[in-house]
Amino acid sequence: MSTAELNNTxxxxxxxxxxxxxxxxxxxxxxxKLSSEGxxxxxxxELTESDRVNILSGIRDYQQGETLDSNEFWNGLANG
Structure with missing residues (x-):
């Protein structure tokens, strides 16, 4: 990324x-920000309780094999 692009971003x-x-x-x-500053x-x-619940739910889904590959995900979005 050039300096101009970086500054624009x-x-x-x-x-x-x-x-x-x-x-x-x-x-x-x-x-x-704080993490990058050490x-x-x-x-x-620092997560909210809701964020923790959602993350743990995702981990549980993964462990139980309740996942989609990216093709299934995008096809589901495209086809409702």
Whole structure:
């Protein structure tokens, strides 16, 4: 990525972040920032209870073989 492209991407990201209204998304982005600075505690501890439940549900689905490959996923989206 060129310097000009990088600067443009940064400006777009700043604008997008300023427009966010979802507190959990802002918290997630802050966690990424803190982690990149080496200041973060365990990311799991910073998740909402709902996020933890969803992640654990996904892990359980995977362990029970309840998954789709990407073709099945996209075909399901395309064909309803």
């Amino acid at each position: 940064k400006k777009e990201l700043v604008g997008w972040i300023k427009s966010l209204t979802d507190d959990s998304l802002v918290s997630l982005l802050n966690s990424v 200041k973060s505690i365990d990311w799991w501890d």
